[in-house]
Amino acid sequence: MLRELERLLRDPGNLSEVLILSVLLFGLLTFLRGTRGEGMLKSLGFFLAVGFIVLRGLSQEFELARLTLVLDAIFQASVIALVVIFQPELRRGLALKIGEKWFQSSVPEQQVLEEVATAAARLSKSKEGALMAIERKDGLKNYVTTGTVLDAQVKADLLANIFWPGAPLHDGAVIIQNGRIAAAGCFLPLTDNPDISKALGTRHRAAIGLSEVEDALVVVVSEETGTISLAEGGRLHRELDRESLLTMLKELYLTPEDDDDPPGVGAEVPPLPGDPAGTATSLNPGGKTTTRHQRRIIST
Numbered sequence: 001m002l003r004e005l006e007r008l009l010r011d012p013g014n015l016s017e018v019l020i021l022s023v024l025l026f027g028l029l030t031f032l033r034g035t036r037g038e039g040m041l042k043s044l045g046f047f048l049a050v051g052f053i054v055l056r057g058l059s060q061e062f063e064l065a066r067l068t069l070v071l072d073a074i075f076q077a078s079v080i081a082l083v084v085i086f087q088p089e090l091r092r093g094l095a096l097k098i099g100e101k102w103f104q105s106s107v108p109e110q111q112v113l114e115e116v117a118t119a120a121a122r123l124s125k126s127k128e129g130a131l132m133a134i135e136r137k138d139g140l141k142n143y144v145t146t147g148t149v150l151d152a153q154v155k156a157d158l159l160a161n162i163f164w165p166g167a168p169l170h171d172g173a174v175i176i177q178n179g180r181i182a183a184a185g186c187f188l189p190l191t192d193n194p195d196i197s198k199a200l201g202t203r204h205r206a207a208i209g210l211s212e213v214e215d216a217l218v219v220v221v222s223e224e225t226g227t228i229s230l231a232e233g234g235r236l237h238r239e240l241d242r243e244s245l246l247t248m249l250k251e252l253y254l255t256p257e258d259d260d261d262p263p264g265v266g267a268e269v270p271p272l273p274g275d276p277a278g279t280a281t282s283l284n285p286g287g288k289t290t291t292r293h294q295r296r297i298i299s300t
Contacts, residue, residue, distance in 0.1 A: 044085075048078055112154045112179050113249040119159035120219050120228050121242035129223030130163040131173040131203045133188065134253065138214040140175050140182075147172050147186030154181055163221075173206065173218075189213060193234075200236075207231035217252055219245065 025045070052075050059067040116132055123130045133140060148169060152158060154176055162184050163170045172185035190202070191209035200208075207218035211231040218231040228240040230248055237248065 044082065048075070109179060109254060110250065112176065113246060113253060115154045115156045116159070116176070116219060117242045117246040117249065118156040119163075120221055120245055122156060122160050123163055123221045124226040124228050127223060127226040128160075128163050128165060128221065129170070129203055130159070130219070130221040131188070131206060132159065132219040133173055133175045133186075133207075133210055134217040134219070134249070135175065135177045135182075136215045136217065136253065138216065140177060140214060140216060143173070143186050143188060143210070144175050144177070144183040147175070147183040149183045150181050152181045154179065173210075188218075191234075204229065204231075204236060208234060208236055211235070217249060219249075 052071060056068060056071050058064070059071065113134075116134065120130065120132070133143070158181065159174065161167060162174060169185035173188050174184045175182045175186050188206040189209040190205045191212055193208070193212075196205065196208065201222070201224070203220050203222070207220045207229070208231050210216055210218055212234040215233075220229040220231065220236075221227070222229070227238060228242075228245055229236050229238045230240060230245060231237075232252055240248070
């Protein structure tokens with residue numbers, strides 16, 4: 001095994017091959033980021049790499065020709081096996097990534113937020129429930145696969161139609177990725193925090209649940225009261241209108257985050273439009289209402 005490593009390091013051509021393979025592997029991991037396949041590929045890749053290097057090194061050291069032949073065959077077949085295993089992720093990724101990057105015009109992020117806020121206000125007025133998750137740094141591909149893929153422009157009219165009570169996808173969540181509606185009718189994880197108020201329904205629990213495990217911004221419209229809420233970082237900000245919702249979305253989505261502090265913690269929160277005293281309310285995990293100035297120090 002040591003002789004094999006010495007031979008590898010002695011030949012510059014081998015080093016260039018290792019570099020090329022490393023770049024390809026990095027590209028594949030980047031391509032699968034945010035999907036179930038990412039963790040599976042890391043586990044399988046680590047197992048195959050360690051097993052192949054160790055066993056093949058031993059077979060070379062003790063001149064086990066048959067074992068070497070079998071290991072080479074297994075390694076070659078594993079490449080095809082990986083393509084078959086990750087076929088759904090590869091197909092979906094090619095369809096979405098290529099379409100997004102080369103064949104679709106980009107939409108300004110502020111326009112996307114305005115469409116979401118307009119849709120929320122319209123649904124609030126008609127008391128139609130809604131659940132909209134906006135992806136930030138953490139990928140939401142795992143949740144996209146639970147719904148119906150749309151890949152459509154973010155428009156208030158389309159969002160209102162999706163959440164119309166007679167629509168087939170109105171019960172699930174809409175997920176917005178890269179400025180587009182990626183999917184609708186998606187399932188989100190419910191929070192298991194026992195301190196959450198029992199007065200909150202499934203939509204609010206799903207919004208808080210997703211914001212606890214991902215950094216997404218989740219907009220909720222109550223079907224019973226028409227109240228607009230925003231979940232982020234495991235917290236639920238309630239009693240919002242279109243302007244206050246849009247202000248918070250811009251503040252949390254468009255403003256670069258400070259790596260030293262988690263989103264919304266330790267940062268001054270400016271008063272909302274129409275709320276000069278800063279009395280807009282939010283809900284902490286215990287279900288207690290707090291003022292907007294107090295909200296900045298609440299975390300889960």
